[in-house]
Every structure is written in structure tokens, then in C-alpha cells.
Amino acid sequence: MEQLRVCVIGTGSISDMHFQSYVNNENAVLYGVYDYSKSRAEEKAKKYGVEKVFDSLEEVFADPDVDAVSICTWNNTHAELSIAALKNGKHVLVEKPLCMTVEEALRVEVAVNQSNKTFQVGFVRRFATNTKVLKSFIDQGKLGEIYYAKASCLRRLGNPGGWFADHERSGGGPLIDLGIHIIDICWYLMGRPKVKSISGNTYRQLGNRGNVENLRFYKAADYDQAKNTVEDLANALITFENGASLLVDVSFTLHAKKDEIQVKLYGTKGGAELEPELVLISEEYDTILNIHPQIDHLTFDFSNAFQNEIDSFIESCLLGTEPVAPVEDGVEIMKILAGIYEASEKKCEVRF
Numbered sequence: 402m403e404q405l406r407v408c409v410i411g412t413g414s415i416s417d418m419h420f421q422s423y424v425n426n427e428n429a430v431l432y433g434v435y436d437y438s439k440s441r442a443e444e445k446a447k448k449y450g451v452e453k454v455f456d457s458l459e460e461v462f463a464d465p466d467v468d469a470v471s472i473c474t475w476n477n478t479h480a481e482l483s484i485a486a487l488k489n490g491k492h493v494l495v496e497k498p499l500c501m502t503v504e505e506a507l508r509v510e511v512a513v514n515q516s517n518k519t520f521q522v523g524f525v526r527r528f529a530t531n532t533k534v535l536k537s538f539i540d541q542g543k544l545g546e547i548y549y550a551k552a553s554c555l556r557r558l559g560n561p562g563g564w565f566a567d568h569e570r571s572g573g574g575p576l577i578d579l580g581i582h583i584i585d586i587c588w589y590l591m592g593r594p595k596v597k598s599i600s601g602n603t604y605r606q607l608g609n610r611g612n613v614e615n616l617r618f619y620k621a622a623d624y625d626q627a628k629n630t631v632e633d634l635a636n637a638l639i640t641f642e643n644g645a646s647l648l649v650d651v652s653f654t655l656h657a658k659k660d661e662i663q664v665k666l667y668g669t670k671g672g673a674e675l676e677p678e679l680v681l682i683s684e685e686y687d688t689i690l691n692i693h694p695q696i697d698h699l700t701f702d703f704s705n706a707f708q709n710e711i712d713s714f715i716e717s718c719l720l721g722t723e724p725v726a727p728v729e730d731g732v733e734i735m736k737i738l739a740g741i742y743e744a745s746e747k748k749c750e751v752r753f
């Protein structure tokens with residue numbers, strides 16, 4: 402197999418997962434890096450042995466030796482970078498969210514369809530071990546028709562600040578940052594049904610709780626307690642054309658006893674919990690069974706999932722196979738997120 406020469410754009414926190422996974426894959430070469438912050442790009446280039454530190458995006462896109470880009474930048478730049486990369490003949494792996502609005506998502510989709518390049522959205526939870534195991538059971542009909550799913554990702558104190566808390570650059574708070582993962586994973590496992598209607602609420606009641614003392618939480622590099630323009634809680638009921646529904650809630654801050662993550666699916670033949678750990682629920686001979694798969698990773702295995710995601714992207718680029726998370730899925734998820742924000746703003750159900 403030929404090697405894929407990759408440039409990573411945006412060299413902040415999540416880029417490490419991309420760099421390390423490319424290093425581990427013998428079919429990829431880490432060829433270049435670019436970040437607004439040259440010193441940050443240089444630091445990563447040194448750490449991962451990357452050949453070239455670019456001075457501008459134009460240089461990245463003009464370089465014929467760049468085959469593919471990993472876009473790990475602020476959300477407000479995903480659409481423009483994706484489109485420019487595709488127009489310049491590069492394969493693209495873009496971090497979630499695909500972008501910030503449906504209009505942007507549709508423009509990216511047009512650019513993908515006009516190119517003959519691989520385009521993958523960073524829905525990393527699809528590549529986790531527990532997801533893959535559950536998907537194999539679902540594909541064999543173990544759950545029957547999935548008609549209800551319920552997902553929660555609640556942080557009591559976890560607004561990262563910086564660009565995450567700046568609506569202009571993020572497009573929103575916990576919904577677009579955390580909610581996207583759990584909504585996508587439910588939707589993917591439910592068989593990607595078309596959305597029919599959405600009711601939703603967002604709240605800005607607690608702010609970032611930057612006043613809280615003696616409790617650590619992840620803070621973005623340019624954290625500033627005084628700056629926060631995003632919601633702190635969102636919830637929604639999403640109904641699909643096939644009659645199935647998904648109930649979801651997510652927060653950056655909440656008066657909750659502890660942080661919580663739950664992903665649950667209920668079907669006509671069985672149920673499953675993906676998070677906090679994989680369990681299958683079944684009924685046999687008039688008895689209810691909780692089935693505990695014996696696997697190494699019952700919960701989301703962060704670095705394995707990223708490795709699988711990057712391996713799958715490289716394979717799609719080099720062999721032309723369909724990406725596991727194609728642009729159409731990014732568009733559908735963007736419609737759902739935008740629908741929740743719209744339902745909340747208009748204080749009524751949004752119909753598609």
C-alpha cells in the first residue's frame with residue numbers, strides 16, 4: 402500500500418490523539434503541521450517528528466505533497482477549511498462538529514460531492530470497542546426495532562472556557578460540544594432514521610461556575626472566568642419518521658451530585674446500555690436477562706477509538722472505501738443540533 406502524507410491543521414489538545422494515531426499507522430506519514438500559533442505547531446512537530454511546519458493555510462493547500470488533512474481547529478473554521486482542502490485535492494478528516502450551521506453543512510456536502518476525495522467526520526464514538534460490539538449485535542437483530550433511546554452527558558462543573566465558551570467560535574455550548582457525540586451514537590445505532598420533529602430547551606442559568614473552589618476541571622488554554630456566551634444546559638426530544646424517539650440532555654454546569662454519562666437503547670426484542678458500560682438486556686423463556694459481554698473495554702476507550710478512527714480514515718483514502726462517518730451523517734446531525742437550538746429559541750416544536 403502507498404503511504405498517505407498528512408498535515409494536521411490546529412495543534413491544540415485533541416491534535417495529540419490524531420498525531421499519535423498517525424505515528425502508529427505505518428501507512429501514514431506525518432508530513433506537515435499548521436496552527437495560528439507557530440510555537441504550538443513547532444512544539445508538536447518536534448514531539449511527533451513532523452517534517453514541515455507551514456506558515457499559512459495557503460501553503461498547506463498549495464503543497465502537492467499533502468495528500469490529506471486532519472482539521473482540529475475551532476468549530477467556526479471547519480467548513481471553510483474543509484471546502485478549501487477538498488478544492489485543492491486533499492482528503493479530509495474534520496473533527497466534530499462538521500461545522501456550525503446547516504447552511505455551512507450543505508456547502509461542505511456540495512464540495513465533497515464535487516470532489517473525488519475521502520471526507521470523514523470525527524464521530525469518534527462510532528469507533529469505540531463497546532460501540533462496535535453493540536453494533537454487531539444490533540446488525541444481527543438482537544434488539545429488534547429500536548424505538549426509543551435515551552442519552553445524557555451531564556457535567557456539574559465543566560465549561561472549558563476559551564473558544565468553547567465563545568459562541569462566535571464554537572456555535573454553542575454543551576449541545577454542540579458533548580451532545581453531538583451522544584446524539585450521533587444513538588442515531589447511528591438506531592439505523593440513522595430521518596428526523597421528523599424536535600422539541601428542545603436550552604438554559605443559561607448557572608454560567609460557567611468559575612467561582613467554584615477546590616474542585617478541578619478541564620480548562621482551555623485561554624480560559625477566562627469572565628467570558629462565557631454559551632448555554633449551560635440543553636435537553637431535547639427528537640422524533641424520527643419511523644416513529645422512534647430520542648431523549649437527550651447535556652450540560653457544562655448543573656447542580657448535579659456528580660458527572661454522568663448514559664447511552665441507552667430500547668428495542669422490540671432487547672435493550673442495551675452503551676454507557677456507562679456495555680450491557681445487553683434480553684428476555685428468554687419468560688425470564689429477563691442482563692448480559693455482560695466479556696471484553697476489555699466496556700466503556701468508551703478513548704485512545705483505541707481514535708486509533709480505529711484514524712486507521713479507518715487512512716484506509717478509505719488509500720483504498721477508496723466508504724468512510725464510516727460520511728459527510729451526509731455530519732449534515733443530518735447538524736440539522737438535529739440546529740433544530741434543538743431553533744426549537745429552544747422559538748419555544749415550539751420544529752418540524753422537518
Ligand SMILES: NC(=O)c1ccc[n+]([C@@H]2O[C@H](COP(=O)([O-])OP(=O)(O)OC[C@H]3O[C@@H](n4cnc5c(N)ncnc54)[C@H](O)[C@@H]3O)[C@@H](O)[C@H]2O)c1
Pocket residue numbers: 410411412413414415416435436437438441473474475476478496497498523525563564578621622
Ligand atoms: N472528538 C473528540 O472527542 C474531540 C475532543 C475535543 C475536541 N474536539 C474538537 O476538536 C477541535 C479542536 O478542539 P481542541 O480541544 O483541540 O481545541 P484547542 O483550543 O486545544 O486547539 C485548537 C487549536 O486550533 C488552532 N486554530 C483554530 N483555528 C485555526 C485555523 N483556522 N487555522 C489554524 N489554526 C487554528 C488554535 O490556535 C489552537 O491551537 C474542535 O472542533 C473540537 O470540537 C473533538
